Amino acid sequence: MRRGLAAAVVVAALTISASACSGGSSGSDTSGPVTITWWDTSDATNEAGTFKGLVAEFEKANPDVKVEYVSVPFGDAQTKFQTAAGSKGAPDVLRADVGWTPGFVEAGFLAPLDGTAAAAESAKFKPNLIEQAKYQGKLYGVPQVTDTLALMYNKELFAKAGITTAPTTWDALKADLAKVKEKTGVDGFAFNPQSYYAMPFLYGEGADMVDAGKKQITLNSPAAVKGIDTLNSVLETPGIRKLDTTSNAYANIMDAFNSGKVASIIQGPWENANVFKGAAFKDKNNLGIVALPAGSAGQGAPLGGHNLVAYAGSDAKHQEASQKFIAFMTSAPSQVKVALANGTLPTRDDAYTAEVNANPGIAGYSPLLAGGKPRQPLAQYSSLYTPFETQLIKIVSKQETTKPGLDKAAAEAKKLLPEFSTQ
Template sequence: MRRGLAAAVVVAALTISATACSGGSSGSDTSGPVTITWWDTSDATNEAGTYKGLVADFEKANPAIKVEYVGVPFGDAQTKFQTAAGSKGAPDVLRADVGWTSGFAKAGFLAPLDGPAAAAESAKFKPNLIEQAKYEGKLYGVPQVTDTLALMYNKELFATAGITTAPANWDELKAGLTTVKEKTGVDGFAFNPQSYYAMPFLYGEGTDMVDAERKQITLNSPAAVKGIDTLNSVLAAPGIRKLDTTSNAYANIMDAFNNGKVASIIQGPWENANVFKGAAFKDKNNLGIAALPAGSAGQGAPLGGHNLVAYAGSDAKHQEASQKFIAFMTSAPSQVKAALANGTLPTRDDAYSAEVTANAGIAGYSKLLAGGKPRQALPEYSSLYTPFETQLIKIVSNQEGTEAGLDKAAAEAKKLLPEFSTQ
């Protein structure tokens, strides 16, 4: 999911109604063959092959339906779908980040999925994930994969440094960095300066970017300032890897971790398959997965993932085919197949078979899901990551003070949420 959060701002399009749009085909005839288009935003290298295989399985089981598979880079998909939906050219089905679902639903881009065709087995899904796929009480997505952030660490390097348990708080992590560097010569921790990876520092102080219920922007609250100050203290600790703010930061950090050049990172299960290809994790048991260190108010990590959503502008024939496809792709057998091949976490309890939970990566992350913090039910929520990240990079690069930077981020958030108050 998080190979780079989409930076698009969807608010400008939220007044556009897609209910008047029609998809690639017109008419309501439900007889005869139909071709639907699916935009898949999964990783082209490590995940897409599995989903292409599932498309073939679906077409074999449903010979009257063909699926045009289109791989769309995750970082481009939010803006691309928004543009396509506004100009009557959107795909019938989209693999959407959970943070996009409510915004697209508010804009009228998505068809409700409450009926039996797509969501007949919704009771078998994890309840918090179903709630995260709703907007104003209606279901607009069916969860395909889920995730949360954790501390990924190299057990061998930690053991060499005499660290036998994962750090419980950020002070313990900072102390461990020095020891790892001294004992192994390897950097103890690397941080990816994207806003999503900074969210645990806000949650750890009991706050978020916004309080939707109170209609208040909290990006510059005292708690948020404390959280980012804590992050800065970690980044200043001896033994940390030099901060990378280049466009290749994500790939550079993952390469360093996978090859044993850094001992720990904040990461999600979408990287499981890639990590196990690394030289440092040929023995999969060397990968440690633990809850993130806590702040003064406790531990917190975002609950993420992807929903399959259907375009509201498609005609009746395509709507029906799309719902069948969504049901198939989110079924227990399909989720098991994806989990075994890609190392991703299923969204329904009956997909956690013994074979799936034998995967070290899945077993480690699945234990942390219950503590994941769901996105707030605010259509503009995912757009808030952009102003936060712009200022975060300046703050952690010592180009801006924490309070001043977060004040600027809050001011930009206010433009997205003019009815909200600020601190």
């Protein structure tokens, strides 16, 4: 989300490129330790330090392998990896969003991990997360961290408004927002108009952006229209925070929630650590986390997270080192350390220790994982968020009505999926 100065971006790109090209996958020296390059896409300010510490532990335990750590902004990583892999200069290991797997596999960028050291303990991971790391029956990643969306709310503000039970439907949420505003003067809810945060409104009506099995674009289906109409009705409720469509919307919304100026938001566990730093949540137990309200077809939220994947262009020696590194970084002890330090959710049951479960943020989100909706196994799926978001912003800003706006989004999706039919 962050944007740096143009010069800084250029320097960073050159540094990353140089790091990738000088990494272990291109080295010919067979003496001494193997050097592999890892692109870490975690938050450089709040999360990366934990992973750097694990890298040092891995190197100490495995003196035959050196890891060249490179922090790559998440928003740039997909494009940078595609460019680097296309020129045989990609890192040996990448922390990849779960939605990138199909596209990277079809491009020939990822090495299958079935039967390797990286996947030796795959039976200990949550089954739905392992399935999401597969494509066409083969395993291409090992889940490092997972997430889903939930309703985060300020318990104190809800209590002051006389609300004793978290809302389970969007209509109930709308009623609660008005109460919060009336009783506390605080905005009841803020919505981030990014397409990912609108997915629960589609899922709640039984819709998605596409139906991969039927090869059909469903962004403008009646169910999808109903879902976005529901979102619009929420945004028109008294007590809603003024819609923010600026480039700083994400940060602005989080600042408002963390400081107690907004009572509820839709958010994921990657923000747990930041929320607990906020003035409103010095008492961690003031943070409420519940499943998102349901639509007419039920409740649904996207199942997300990050996998560690191995570059297919690395030679056998570097592949072996990469597999060993992936196994270490996704082991139960490593995941426990990450969860305790960063407040994020482990991907294997044996990492949910008593100490990990004592974190209110983790305890709130972990029961919701079983109901998360995995992304469809389609190479272009992640790219569909862009045309959806372009029209979503216009729709919620009242520049476009729902059906015509979603028709335009579907038309753009058709360009990405010409073999798919439309509604």
